[in-house]
Amino acid sequence: MAEYEQEIEELLTDDSFIRWIEGRASEVEAAVWERWLENDPARKQLVEESKLLHRSMAFSRNRRSEVELELDRLKERMGREKKAAENGIRSRRISRDRTYPGMAAALIIMLVAVMGVLSLSYPGLYTSEPTARSVSKFITQKTQNGQQKKLTLSDGSTITLNSNSSLKYPSTRTGGDLEVWLDGEAYFDVAHKTGAKARSFTVHIPGGQVRVLGTTFNVNTYEEAAEVVLVKGKVKLEKKNRQGRDVDSHVMEPGELSRISELREGISSQRVDAERYTSWTRGKMIFDRTPLHEVAERVEHIYGVEFPLPGQELKQIRISGSLPIHNLEVFLNTIENMLNRTVVNRNGRIILGKEK
Amino acid sequence: MFLYNGNNMDNTGERREEVCLWEAMRGGEREALETLFRRYYSPLYDYGINLVANANNVKDAIQELFLKLWRDRASLSTPRSIKAYLLVSIRRILMDGKKRKRKRYQRNRKYIEDAFSRVFTKEDLIVRREIEEGKRERLVQAINQLSNRQKETLFLRYYHGLTNREIAKIMNINYQSVKNNLYRALKNVRGIMESIPNSV
16 A cells, blocks of 8 residues: 555656656657556556646636736837947846836827827716616727727726727716626726725626626627626626526636636636736737637727638647737738748738638 | 647647747747747746745746746757746756855755645635536645655645656656655545545
């Protein structure tokens, strides 16, 4: 018995064994371990226990929120060093510099400038007296291909609407609470209110709703299943059935992506890199080992084009990198070079040619 | 503007994509450097913060590492594992910084080798359905009772998914020592877990 226990630790120090239990071993390697397993029936239990210990030792990985800010700091340093080199000076020492907070401010101003296609102010909309629900009218904001809109609420909250999306809200406010209806994709930055000013903020989506206290999050209903990505704060997802009754609910944590679908029961969640899902608000699409079919879907929604991918193999190609969001031409050129195939935009249908 | 094509996500496909990225960076493509930065910032931070408990020092070290990569890109070779290469580098930068700050009599090897002094909490472990709450708590307790070097070996293996050879390189110890550290760490963890009441 004691001898047997010792073997678990021994096995787990073996790289080949680990590759095998993680399913990453080559065929030859796996065959060796399978033969080893067959030679003694007692080893089955041993492998199971090793697997359990191995899997319980899972450290969680966090995506640090300051990545983009730190990357900007690096780029600024690289720029400065290049200039210094041109002037014949080389700065070797690296220390935390004073321009850092200033840079963050400049960055924020730039983001606003990029997104500020249209800026709306709410106050006028909600000052009229409360009216009966039956007569309240709705205003709808819409965006076209490649367009974004930024809406600013009187309390400082902002909603950024991505391309080919619409957001509906009542023209008269029925109380302190806010309710909006989203079709497409939007990024919400909701100001946190407490005490007498506390109010609820609800985003209605097909198949459910998102209930909010001060927070930032992204909602995307482009596909059949609506996706909500929480950046910070807390939101509660409520799934409704066709009769409008709550059938499931889930309180999201930052860095989580949840899906609500009209066709499926319940809410599913996974951990994601929230930055990738909100990079569009900064005029960029960021991909990291993203399958080409997901990239194609993204492009279809943003530019209102069709982008069929012939063949499974093509769909599973993974790509990494970042692209500006406002230029379909640049995007198609890049894809052309990467896949080494001709890419043509034929009246809104992206056609992939043969390999060159 | 760039995008990289990382076909087939088996080991060799992943490796090919990384090499492609690395070569592009060496060739002077800034976007490739940015992708490497985005991909490795968090793992580098999470490792570095275990070695020096100061967020700014870790952030500065990551800046220094990438600035140095960019500056020396033409003379770099392609490492066997890019992740392991970056982890070795960040460790060296952080340890050099620490050494500089110490007085001469304090600069002994032991101090540097035992830098990994992190105390883990339950939140540092992924919640898995098959592993219940109580067990997770005991596991963390057990890990925290290990020596710093055993902790570091476990972390490199289970957080960063490195092989024995890669860990040996990063910790600057020999292959057999890694295996011994790992063996003793796992044995202690199992022993401690079993000695804590409320078993499975």
